[in-house]
Amino acid sequence: MMRVKVPNAMSDIQTWLCYLEQLHPTTIELGLDRVKTVAQRLDLLQPADVVFTVAGTNGKGTTCRTLEMILLADKMRVGVYSSPHLLRFTERVRINNQESTEQDTVNAFAEIEKSRGDISLTYFEYATLAALYQFKQAKLDVVILEVGLGGRLDATNIVDADISVITTIGIDHVEYLGNTRESIGREKAGIFKPKSIAVVGEPDVPNTILEAANLIGCPLCLVNRDWSYHQIDKHQWQFDSPLKQYQCLPMPMVPLANAATAIAALTYSTLKVSQQAISEGLTQASLIGRFQKIQASPIVILDVAHNPHAADYLSKQLEQLKAEQPSVGKVRLVIGMLKDKDIKSTLEVLPGDVWYCASLYGERGCSGEVLKQYLQDNGVNDVTCFETVSDAYHKAMQDAKEDDIIVVCGSFHTVSNVLAILSIK
Numbered sequence: 001m002m003r004v005k006v007p008n009a010m011s012d013i014q015t016w017l018c019y020l021e022q023l024h025p026t027t028i029e030l031g032l033d034r035v036k037t038v039a040q041r042l043d044l045l046q047p048a049d050v051v052f053t054v055a056g057t058n059g060k061g062t063t064c065r066t067l068e069m070i071l072l073a074d075k076m077r078v079g080v081y082s083s084p085h086l087l088r089f090t091e092r093v094r095i096n097n098q099e100s101t102e103q104d105t106v107n108a109f110a111e112i113e114k115s116r117g118d119i120s121l122t123y124f125e126y127a128t129l130a131a132l133y134q135f136k137q138a139k140l141d142v143v144i145l146e147v148g149l150g151g152r153l154d155a156t157n158i159v160d161a162d163i164s165v166i167t168t169i170g171i172d173h174v175e176y177l178g179n180t181r182e183s184i185g186r187e188k189a190g191i192f193k194p195k196s197i198a199v200v201g202e203p204d205v206p207n208t209i210l211e212a213a214n215l216i217g218c219p220l221c222l223v224n225r226d227w228s229y230h231q232i233d234k235h236q237w238q239f240d241s242p243l244k245q246y247q248c249l250p251m252p253m254v255p256l257a258n259a260a261t262a263i264a265a266l267t268y269s270t271l272k273v274s275q276q277a278i279s280e281g282l283t284q285a286s287l288i289g290r291f292q293k294i295q296a297s298p299i300v301i302l303d304v305a306h307n308p309h310a311a312d313y314l315s316k317q318l319e320q321l322k323a324e325q326p327s328v329g330k331v332r333l334v335i336g337m338l339k340d341k342d343i344k345s346t347l348e349v350l351p352g353d354v355w356y357c358a359s360l361y362g363e364r365g366c367s368g369e370v371l372k373q374y375l376q377d378n379g380v381n382d383v384t385c386f387e388t389v390s391d392a393y394h395k396a397m398q399d400a401k402e403d404d405i406i407v408v409c410g411s412f413h414t415v416s417n418v419l420a421i422l423s424i425k
Helices: 013-023 033-041 060-073 102-116 123-138 181-191 207-216 256-267 275-284 308-324 343-349 368-377 389-399 412-422
Strands: 048-055 078-081 093-095 140-146 163-166 197-200 220-222 228-231 236-240 245-250 292-296 299-302 331-335 354-358 383-386 405-409
Touching (some): 013 123, 033 102, 033 123, 048 060, 048 181, 060 078, 060 256, 060 275, 093 123, 102 123, 123 140, 163 181, 163 256, 181 207, 197 256, 207 220, 228 256, 236 256, 245 275, 299 308, 299 412, 308 405, 331 389, 331 412, 354 368, 354 389, 368 383, 383 389, 389 405
Parallel strands (some): 048 140, 048 163, 163 197, 197 220, 299 405, 331 354, 354 383
Antiparallel strands (some): 078 093, 228 236, 292 299
């Protein structure tokens, strides 16, 4: 077997990423011992004074972003780790709202390589350690960690968070987390720590979450029990809890439930944040690929929805958008999915009039033909298959009339392909 050449601090980021992809025999290997050992060697287990860890089936990214923008508005030094990226690996780390540089990422990789010895790390574990290394170097006030998969055995869980957040519980990643909300809740509750506080934004809380918190004595702050929110009108909403009440908050650009969960997490933390910072952060928090409107005529929406829960939210957003338009033609759905997702249930929820099914490649990619078969089995006939997302998107744009709505969805990979075509950053 040929030995893989080890990059160094002078190597470029692509060389490093290719190396990381070859380094470990599997893409995902659940378990924390290996990555925690390397983190201890580099003194990365306390990356900032205050740490939030955010898990959930959907809404993690927008909850993290809301937290980030509110804290930045309050003049704190903040680092965020998220995954996956859409266009560039360096998107995974933000420090004070600035994307990491390739050189900083490479420097982190080189330090991890020196310290790991003969310990094998997956791509995601390497990425997580690189984020923690950069946060430690930056001397931050707050670090926000988005959980990649599940919670209990995710690499981010080597850090003992002060506030553990669960946004939503839905069915996804069943091969790793189980196929019931109870089993998935148990895995996500694995981020709870005895000395932390857990904030849950899922209104229908699985019993396994309650049991997990009770078992380790972790205080649990549940939506509609310990805190709540409601919309006042089109422009305002309010947040209520025994600790804090915020009236007349501006409507956020992210889902209201996720914004409220972020505010709950701040409320139950030790941080003191002004209402002015909350209002300012709410108006600035948005993420690419989350109901992102990139064109007005025809309307083009990009959304990374890739499971039934997210597809249902996307569907409701589309209904609201259509109600606001003077006239609406056809909804043209450009979709590509991964084969390990709940394709059938996701497609059943999405409201497409015309479907453009694209093949995604790699070991997890699903072919457009498979998507077409699911749709036809469900009585949908206006479906065309394409070899690439690019072909599907260009055909949808070619077919669309001015009052049509084009939606690109189904996977981070699908949206990133269109972002690359448009060179949106």
